[in-house]
Amino acid sequence: MNAIVTGYRSGIGKAISEKLQENGYNVIKLQSRLENVTSLEKEIKDILKSNDIHILVNCAGVGIFEPHETISISTIKKLIDINLTAPIILTKLLLRSLKKCKGHIINISSIEATKHSKYSALYTATKSGLRDFSLSLFEEVRKDGVKVTSINPDITKTDFFDHLKFKPSEDKEAYLEPELIAQLVLDILKIDGVVTDLTVRPQKFKIEKSVPKK
Structure with missing residues (x-):
């Protein structure tokens, strides 16, 4: 079966892509930047000429956690484009094929979609x-x-935090591993029913201050 996984180069997306490949799925890796709708649409049309898509995993995402008035307009647009607009557009482009195959769409959202945190208004939106x-x-x-x-997912130990002012604690009970999310994706694909909404959290909440990478 053919799968498209966005964000496959690192973090949760990489773990999901590798887990699917290990279990016999053919993961088609998009080359277009998700913000470039014209290029993305052309690439998807080319893929669909010779492939049906059975699974779409929208995993690519970026984060920023700052006072809202300090965030540049270009950053606001980029965050919305990657985290929300791209998955909606990709789903639209692939939906007929997914219907044909009775496929599965898995969107990697965030614990922030279920609660309200300081300095998270844009990301949460x-x-x-x-x-x-x-x-x-x-x-x-x-x-x-x-x-x-x-x-x-709640806080997961990936390079997502490289450019942020905080990161997961070193306490292993205070973060999730990307491989856990990948295994959950595989398990969800195999069940007969439909898991529509799944929140995964570590046992503890502990974060540390960090210096963002340039």
């Missing part, structure tokens, strides 16, 4: 939008046999 898009889309396409899942 994008991830809440993605989660609600997932839940609403399922009601639309369930009659066509398409499954839609939103996974909302």
Whole structure:
């Protein structure tokens, strides 16, 4: 079966891509930048000429956690484009193929989609939008046999935090591993029913200050 996983170069997306490949899935790796809609649309059309898509995992994401008035307009646009607009557009471009295959869409949202945190208004808006898009889309396409899942991971130890002012604690009970999320994706794909919404959290909440990488 063919799968498209965005964000496959690092973090959770890389772990999901590798887990799917290890279990016999053919992962098609997009080369277009998700913000470039024209290029993305052309690439998807070219892929669909010779491939059906059975699984779409929207995993690419960026974060910023700063006072809202300090965030540049270009950064606001980039965050919305990558975290929310790109998954919605990709889903639109692939939906007919996914319906044909009775496929599965898995959107990697965030714990922030389920709560409200200081300095997270922009990020939360994008991830809440993605989660609600997932839940609403399922009601639309369930009659066509398409499954839609939103996974909302809490703090996960990846390079997501390289450019932020905080990072997971070294306490192993205070963060998730990307391989855990990848295994959950595989498990969700195998069950007969539909997991529409899944939140995963570590046992403890502990973060540390860090210096963002340039």
